[in-house]
Amino acid sequence: MAAAKTDRGIPLSTLSIKFLHTNSTSHTGPFSATAELIDNAYDPDVDAKQIWIDKTQIRDMECLTFRDDGNGLSRDLMHQMLSFGFSEKEPVKGKLPIGMYGNGFKSGSMRLGQDVIVLSKSKNGMCVGMLSQTYLEKIVAKHIAVPIISFNIQEADNGSGMWENRASLRDILEHSPFNTEEELLTELRAIEGPTGTKIIIWNLRRTFEGNTELDFTTENDIRIPCDDSDPESNSSLRAYCSILYLKPSMQINIQGKKLETHPISESLEYINTTYSYKPNGVNKKIPITFGDNGSKEHYGLMMYHNNRLIKAYHRVGCQLKTKHKISIGVIGVIECNYLKPTHNKQDFDNTDSYRNTIKSVAYKLREYSGKRNNPSDDAPIEEPNDEMTDEDDESEETPGKGASASSLTTSSSQPVITEVFSLSKPPSRLQSTTPQNESRRQKLGGLKRKLVTDMSLSSFTTQRDRLLEANRSLTQEKQDQAAQIDELNLKVVQLEGEKASLSEECKQKTKRTMAAAQMERGVPLSTLCPKYLHTNSTSHTWPFSAIAELIDNAYDPDVNAKQIWIDKTQIKDMECLTFMDNGNGLSSDMMHLMLSFGYSDKKAVNGKHPIGMYGNGFKSGSMRLGQDAIVLSKSKNDLCVGMLSQTYLKKIGAKQITVPIISIKKPEAKHYILLSMSNGLTLCSWSLL
Numbered sequence: 001m002a003a004a005k006t007d008r009g010i011p012l013s014t015l016s017i018k019f020l021h022t023n024s025t026s027h028t029g030p031f032s033a034t035a036e037l038i039d040n041a042y043d044p045d046v047d048a049k050q051i052w053i054d055k056t057q058i059r060d061m062e063c064l065t066f067r068d069d070g071n072g073l074s075r076d077l078m079h080q081m082l083s084f085g086f087s088e089k090e091p092v093k094g095k096l097p098i099g100m101y102g103n104g105f106k107s108g109s110m111r112l113g114q115d116v117i118v119l120s121k122s123k124n125g126m127c128v129g130m131l132s133q134t135y136l137e138k139i140v141a142k143h144i145a146v147p148i149i150s151f152n153i154q155e156a157d158n159g160s161g162m163w164e165n166r167a168s169l170r171d172i173l174e175h176s177p178f179n180t181e182e183e184l185l186t187e188l189r190a191i192e193g194p195t196g197t198k199i200i201i202w203n204l205r206r207t208f209e210g211n212t213e214l215d216f217t218t219e220n221d222i223r224i225p226c227d228d229s230d231p232e233s234n235s236s237l238r239a240y241c242s243i244l245y246l247k248p249s250m251q252i253n254i255q256g257k258k259l260e261t262h263p264i265s266e267s268l269e270y271i272n273t274t275y276s277y278k279p280n281g282v283n284k285k286i287p288i289t290f291g292d293n294g295s296k297e298h299y300g301l302m303m304y305h306n307n308r309l310i311k312a313y314h315r316v317g318c319q320l321k322t323k324h325k326i327s328i329g330v331i332g333v334i335e336c337n338y339l340k341p342t343h344n345k346q347d348f349d350n351t352d353s354y355r356n357t358i359k360s361v362a363y364k365l366r367e368y369s370g371k372r373n374n375p376s377d378d379a380p381i382e383e384p385n386d387e388m389t390d391e392d393d394e395s396e397e398t399p400g401k402g403a404s405a406s407s408l409t410t411s412s413s414q415p416v417i418t419e420v421f422s423l424s425k426p427p428s429r430l431q432s433t434t435p436q437n438e439s440r441r442q443k444l445g446g447l448k449r450k451l452v453t454d455m456s457l458s459s460f461t462t463q464r465d466r467l468l469e470a471n472r473s474l475t476q477e478k479q480d481q482a483a484q485i486d487e488l489n490l491k492v493v494q495l496e497g498e499k500a501s502l503s504e505e506c507k508q509k510t511k512r513t514m515a516a517a518q519m520e521r522g523v524p525l526s527t528l529c530p531k532y533l534h535t536n537s538t539s540h541t542w543p544f545s546a547i548a549e550l551i552d553n554a555y556d557p558d559v560n561a562k563q564i565w566i567d568k569t570q571i572k573d574m575e576c577l578t579f580m581d582n583g584n585g586l587s588s589d590m591m592h593l594m595l596s597f598g599y600s601d602k603k604a605v606n607g608k609h610p611i612g613m614y615g616n617g618f619k620s621g622s623m624r625l626g627q628d629a630i631v632l633s634k635s636k637n638d639l640c641v642g643m644l645s646q647t648y649l650k651k652i653g654a655k656q657i658t659v660p661i662i663s664i665k666k667p668e669a670k671h672y673i674l675l676s677m678s679n680g681l682t683l684c685s686w687s688l689l
Contacts, residue, residue: 031240054067055255064201067191074150079146115131132176279356549621560608642661
């Protein structure tokens with residue numbers, strides 16, 4: 001695979017079309033994938049008030065549609081949504097965004113079906129974008145191409161059809177359910193209101209029996225098969241959406257019927273809202289609500305993040321032990337905005353903060369359950385003393401509690417001023433008219449008259465002139481300083497204006513960079529934002545699964561290592577984790593494939609089946625362990641070095657993921673590099689998490 005080049009002459013990490021399926025496997029079920037598309041409509045940048053989810057038929061194809069009345073998408077926003085890792089969502093009027101990784105639309109839509117088309121209407125224009133595995137396979141694409149067309153509303157009203165990108169229009173009309181420009185315009189005009197977006201997914205995922213995975217036969221609902229013992233939210237989209245948001249604010253309509261939403265706590269009995277938890281590093285206590293849902297099967301902790309359900313019915317503490325029945329039926333509700341969710345929003349990163357949250361909630365759950373079963377027992381269960389779960393309030397020092405007596409009184413050894421004397425008025429005790437005081441007063445008056453007599457008029461004038469000159473100098477200096485301050489203030493205003501202008505220019509440059517992304521057949525390519533390295537790594541909730549990815553790479557038959565060494569080492573004051581194997585090594589082309597996404601052609605060799613099949617393990621694993629990784633490899637023919645580094649990408653201000661790769665043929669290499677093994681690979685990961 002020829003490596004695409006950047007302006008810096010360094011290869012870009014690229015996207016195989018297989019990565020669309022790879023990325024979708026983060027969703028084990030269709031409801032979490034559906035939730036990703038609902039979240040996009042809910043988030044403050046779109047701010048939809050309603051969303052409609054329906055099944056429709058287009059040209060004998062069963063399609064799943066999502067339509068919202070939000071703000072719509074511009075061409076640049078459309079391209080970002082069809083790329084990976086681009087997310088600049090921010091809170092608006094206190095409404096926190098759910099999406100933060102720039103991946104939900106891709107993983108969600110491709111989990112539900114093979115192909116999706118997005119039709120959007122914003123204040124300034126209309127836009128259509130397509131992400132289609134079927135299309136990419138038919139054109140034998142090497143990279144993920146995303147046809148995008150846009151035009152302004154006036155052109156649509158006039159029917160002029162002045163599409164911005166004819167190559168994209170050609171591919172959309174040939175490979176989507178809409179075969180003419182008029183059909184596209186009709187579909188866009190069908191979006192009610194001044195703004196909104198419609199998503200149409202076709203070639204829906206099917207079961208082994210050939211039926212669609214989603215069952216549309218139930219009136220006003222969409223269902224999937226599940227075990228009878230599972231909660232209703234596992235089989236009914238209507239039930240799932242009813243608990244999806246802690247505080248529902250967007251109206252959801254499923255199969256033509258409005259969903260009645262309400263906070264989950266309103267459906268509980270024996271509600272107690274007096275519990276709270278103060279995580280380490282968080283300024284305020286996090287409220288915890290406990291209640292009883294009356295179920296002996298479906299209970300546990302409902303964990304939300306930024307108003308969105310992440311983990312449902314997660315049993316903790318005594319709920320995990322079958323012999324403890326006091327907590328059966330108890331539901332706990334907590335919003336954990338301080339934790340880090342995985343990019344599929346189905347779990348949290350398994351950090352100290354997460355583990356201590358579970359530990360603290362477990363103790364409070366046991367206390368609540370005990371009081372619910374024995375209302376007369378008010379003795380609290382002592383919570384472990386853990387600095388991560390310390391909830392002791394800091395009390396202020398008050399007299400009689402923690403404050404010493406010396407801090408409230410003045411020491412007798414210190415003088416106390418009880419009277420202030422005026423220089424223009426003698427103290428009251430000197431105003432008595434005793435003969436002695438009168439004599440002193442007369443002497444002072446005489447000295448004063450003598451002093452006045454002795455001073456000449458010229459000395460008064462000289463002193464006065466000096467004082468006037470000093471006053472004029474001070475006045476001028478003050479004026480000069482004021483002028484300098486005004487000048488500096490003006491420069492500050494100008495610099496702030498230049499800063500704002502440069503910031504806007506940078507934003508526009510970024511947009512132009514996105515708009516002018518590499519093309520294939522005249523169609524824009526989906527691109528990789530550097531942030532996606534972190535996004536992708538969140539699929540591992542703990543480090544051991546990430547380590548296993550790197551071990552698997554050494555095990556697989558294409559490398560076929562007999563041994564692997566995992567160690568910690570120190571390089572230039574940096575703690576590093578190293579993996580070294582004695583496998584077959586990598587060529588420069590194989591190195592670039594490993595540093596790109598979705599490229600995997602592994603096959604069984606001598607009956608040994610490969611573990612890796614998605615072309616993603618190295619990226620997700622190494623970036624979960626640390627921010628940066630360098631790979632040094634020696635194969636039969638050459639030596640090769642490649643680097644995947646988030647720190648490097650930040651420092652160079654990269655807009656896409658660049659992967660420096662160098663290779664040296666073995667005859668030339670003896671003067672440059674020496675590895676301690678005949679063949680093999682060494683991975684060094686630093687900036688460890």
